[in-house]
Amino acid sequence: MARSAAANSTEQQHREMEASSRQAAWYAKATAYHPLLPARQLSRADEVKLHRLRLGYRTLEELRDDFESRQCDHCGHLARHPLRHYLLSCPATAQLRQQIGGPEDDEDRAALVLRRALEDLPRLLVVVRSAPPPR
């Protein structure tokens, strides 16, 4: 039992590290380390939504071992990667994707969509208010 507890704890640590390095990689790609502009201009609700995107948070379902897909709140699509779906293909966020092309990798492309969207904060806020990111 002790051995199993130790193994679980190692696995837990590994998963936490993996989650935080994945999140750090996303943050670097999606924000280029640019700070969010003056927080005082944002409502708390808007700030929470933007942080969720900037940090690339996974949804609660995705943290489960048996996670396969999650139904999008906005279009009903079953997404294996809810945040990528939200940024790359959800009709609810179509106006964020004006430039086509970019990196081959879906995760990189999603981060680039967000990075460009962050450059036009008023437009991004309109989108996240009407169609909040997956959580």
Ligand SMILES: [Zn+2]
């Ligand atoms: Zn959708």
